[in-house]
Each structure stands twice: as C-alpha cells, then as structure tokens.
Amino acid sequence: MNNRYSRQELFSPIGKDGQQQISNKHVLIIGVGALGSASAEALVRAGIGKLTIVDRDYVEWSNIQRQQLFTEEHAKNRIPKAIAAKNRLIAINSSVNIEAIIADASALELEDWAKEADLVMDATDNFETRMIINDVSQKVGVPWIYGACVGSYGISYTIIPGKTPCLSCLLETVPLGGLTCDTAGIISPAVNMVVSFQISEALKILVGDMDSLRNKLVSFDLWKNQYSAIQVDKLKKKDCPSCGPQRSYPYLSFENQTKTAVLCGRDSVQIRPSVPMVRDLEALEKILAKQTGAVQRNPYLLSYSENAHRLVIFKDGRALVHGTKDISEAKALYHKYLG
C-alpha cells in the first residue's frame, strides 16, 4: 500500500473514513469536454471507486486549449473523447474502474446509467441534456451537480432530490439558443473554477457530509471580478413537473426531446428543437461569421459550411446537418453552434 491519498486523509473533514467511502463510490459524468475532463481527472486523482464517462464527440484542435485530458495526438486522429479520456485517466490512477461510453445521452440510457451511480456530474454543453439529467435524478433519487461556463463566466448548483429545488424549479423557461463556448469563447480558468465548485460539493456528498453543502446557486465572472451566491430554496415549486408531488418527468417523454431524423438518401440529419422557437437568423449570422466556416443567409434560412459539413438553420429553429448520417455527430454540431 502506498500513501497516495495521505494528504486527502489528513484533511479532517475527509479523513481515512471519508477516503474509504470515496473508494466505494460510483460517479457518472455526462460529457467529457472541458468540464468533464477536469471533473474526471479530479475524481480519479481523489481515488473514486468507479467512474463512468459518456460523450458523443471526438477530439478537435479547438478543444486542447482547455480540455485538459486531450493531446495533439488525439486531435490528429480524431479519437472519441470518452476513449481518449479513459486512456489518460488510467495512466493517472490504474486502480479506478473506468467505463467509457461513446453515446448521445438519451433519456432511456441515462436512466439506466444513473441507477448504478451515487452521483451524476453535469459536464454537458446544452440544456436539453441537462433537463433529462434533472428528471432522471428525481426519478432515480440520485443527486446531480449542475455546472456550466461561457467566456469568463460560470455557474453551479447542487441538486439533492427531496431537499433542494430542481433545475426545472429554477428555470421558468428552458434557455434555448444561448451563447456557447464555440460562439462566445471560453477561457480555461472559468472551466476550472466551475469544476472546483462542482468537485468540492461532490466530495462532500461522497463522504456523506451533507451539512457542509453550499446550498446556494453560485456564479462568477473572472474577467469582471464578480461573484454571486443566492439562496434559492424559495424557488422550489410545489407544482414542479419534475420534482413536485404530481410529477410527470416531462423531459423523459419523447415529445419534449429534440427530434432527429436521418433524411433518406441525402446524407443529412434533420434536428427539430424540443419546444417551438423563433431563431433570429441575422443575429446568428453575426455570431457564425466569427467562425472559420462560410456563412450565407437568405430571408428564410441560414447556411453554415465547415469542412465536410453544412448546417442549414431555419427560422422555426429546425436545422439540417448535411454531410452525415450519424445522428450523434449531427446533434454535436448543432449544439456546438446553436446552444
């Protein structure tokens, strides 16, 4: 036995008992981009028993600036993020049982994975998946930790079923079409700050120190030097469809999920948003003009071409992704540029 966890055991709120607990726990991380890489590395170094990582994307050059598990070799070979991450994580701590899943986290699969886990870490890049995680967390009774960042801004909240409000309580509407890391940029300290908030809360949950949880919605802007923490218990809604007594888990039903369809013989995937929306094509054109691809707009639709793919976005929020029959790949591109 080596003393690799000695410094963590010396920290008295964890101690030898806490370390033992951590080594018996299973955490599920959804998404292995910037947040997921940092979260996974922290948990693996801390000696988590089992880690399941899920991601639908592959490593690109634009990821390496902040996604700490990935290297040039991964980008050159377009290695799936889940696999690239797993290999690096095993090298960091060979005693952790690491399960890598290359998949788009759908409601059904997520429920199966979450049942096996003690905690779900949010490291996704879109609200659609977060609303599914939120419903699954309530249904299965497993806590999850929301975390997100754009630019120099970040936000986090810990959701404990039966105790705190859920994400659906906090959001009066689901924010679709917001800025993303691929449109507004992102700096790595914002990623690491969010993950620091998330992992601190995760460690408290894993050692069972629930009284020490922050119990506040926290946000910060590292460039504007702002920090905010709000006690949001009052926002828990009695009639919440996700956590209230008359719950229906709306985001687990097929109707409220983003609809995708492979268009026959066209090498294209159609994506329809989960709720009706009107897309401001003029604003989107300005945002996409800063990207490396080519943008064209007419009064009805906007087209964005990058490498072998072309995204065509309609005013009603619908998008066609040309150049692929792979739904996961199409959805990844869609969320990357459209939020």
Next chain:
Amino acid sequence: MKVTLNGEWTQIPDNIIFVSDVLKHYKIHDKVVVVEVNGGILSKLEHQSTRLADKDRIEIVHFVGGG
C-alpha cells in the same frame, strides 16, 4: 445611483428605475436569470415592478449552457 452588484460597489445610470432596467442595461434581459435584491428573491414578474434604491444589494445570476 450606486448599488452593490454581485458584491461590487457599482455606479448605475440614473435612468434605471426597475430591476428589469438593470437587466436591460447589462444586456441580460433575454436570458434566464435569478435576481435577489437586499436578500429577497424576486419572481420574473417582480423584475418589472421592483424599484431600486441607492445602496441596494443586488445579486444577479444568469443561466448559461456551455461546458
């Protein structure tokens, strides 16, 4: 007037009257936000009706989706 905004002592323009004006001023009016004024959380409807005063403590958190 001067207010404490997310912990920072901040001068905001005099034409700001309601919480919704602050959100517009910082261009986050079209985002999903949670706003607290002097320790009390506001509902979305209250953003339009809550008047701000000098030395108010305002906390604004807006939701983002990146990761």
